[in-house]
Amino acid sequence: MLTQTALQQAPYTDTRPVVAPSMRRERPPYREVVSAAKEPAGMTMSFARNTEIFAEGEPSGTIYKVVSGAVRVYKILSDGRRQISAFHLPGDMFGLEPDDQHHFSAEAIVPTKVTAYKASSLFAGGARNDGLRGELWDVAMKSLARSQEHLLLLGRKSALERVAAFLLEMVGRGEGNTALDLPMPRHDIADYLGLTLETVSRMLAELKAMAAIRLPSARHVELTDMAALRNMSA
């Protein structure tokens, strides 16, 4: 089994630019190898806010586990539209691809630490590393489940329903509490939900007006009426 330490830490709230403020897509990013492997082939790396972890088209073969921070995985269409396919929080694993290259890009949303594992070391070699191969299967199945849940959201739900479902999804990944620190800006939420950032903002305002949530600051949400949220998200 992979190490299960340092998971479930509180969502990151620091939004200060760490390097290259107001400039995105700088590359190569600030990557610092923090520790060498002690568990199988794991290597921990740090990424500054808005820096690239991997890009579409690059060779795949590395699986990442978020130690702290938050990651967005996305694709950009020809005319600049962006679809975020997933957010990854501490404990989540990502980077698995059906073939030998990445079909999506990944960026740190906030200063983020991830541990990298070679997929070949988890996958190849017959009956060897059975536990790890099981872990890889779990990653695949969880990705599939999330992807299909996401499909549902995008296909047949109104803006209000999408935002409500998003909040429930996010709070469900934390300590099971009712409070929520969003690491990502409105624009990211919008591109995850297939909406515009203005619509996301309006729906949050509407949920607030309905007293389903409190919004003490833009990134901090308290779900005050989970039943109502659950009701409207279906």
Next chain:
Amino acid sequence: MLTQTALQQAPYTDTRPVVAPSMRRERPPYREVVSAAKEPAGMTMSFARNTEIFAEGEPSGTIYKVVSGAVRVYKILSDGRRQISAFHLPGDMFGLEPDDQHHFSAEAIVPTKVTAYKASSLFAGGARNDGLRGELWDVAMKSLARSQEHLLLLGRKSALERVAAFLLEMVGRGEGNTALDLPMPRHDIADYLGLTLETVSRMLAELKAMAAIRLPSARHVELTDMAALRNMSA
């Protein structure tokens, strides 16, 4: 390896109701066991049009391969809205779930034959059945890839782009030709693309007016300008 016979047969065009005309969701469906296994634990079954193969909530554990016909996999939301998560044509495998129960339902779109395999026989038992376990991995990866491609379609594309992308996806699964027999009604296409059936119909009319497709009959499409379609689907 699972048998790779009887794949890639021409799309089914017979739309006559075989049992219970104009009545959906009849259960138990007409299931006929056609042949017992000769390859590992495979059993072939026949399903009439609009009959259920499995339903949400039922225990999972069986993987199906389409021999002939076509299958839709879907979920129904509380208020009746339906999202189709995938269509499966001859050669496709489906029914894989992250846990021990189905989260989606599956129905035959037209009279359909499928071969059923026990997932446990493909998955469990350490290093045994290595080839089959590889096959199961392929099913998982293909499901994941399709699901993520579908996400993109639903999240950030206009109605016209969705329909164009859908036609390209479907023709890409046939013999690589430019002609296409759609086994599913407009309503199914709409629920796959997150649109209404009227919008799908209008977009097809628009593509026809642009001379990107020909539409000799409702279910038969000829892609006369693939370049234009590809251009507008991205």
Next chain:
DNA sequence: CGACGACTTGACGTGTTTCAAACGAGGTGG
């Protein structure tokens, strides 16, 4: 204190849905 990025709010435009009616092909029964 000024500047910048993130967020909110408003007014307006539009793509898609909704509601409704008509059309067409296939099958059935007279």
Next chain:
DNA sequence: CCACCTCGTTTGAAACACGTCAAGTCGTCG
């Protein structure tokens, strides 16, 4: 063999949800 019924599809007109464009506010950093 023709009339009729049904189901799937097309087409039209009107309503509406969300997008677009544009200010304006808030909080943080320099």
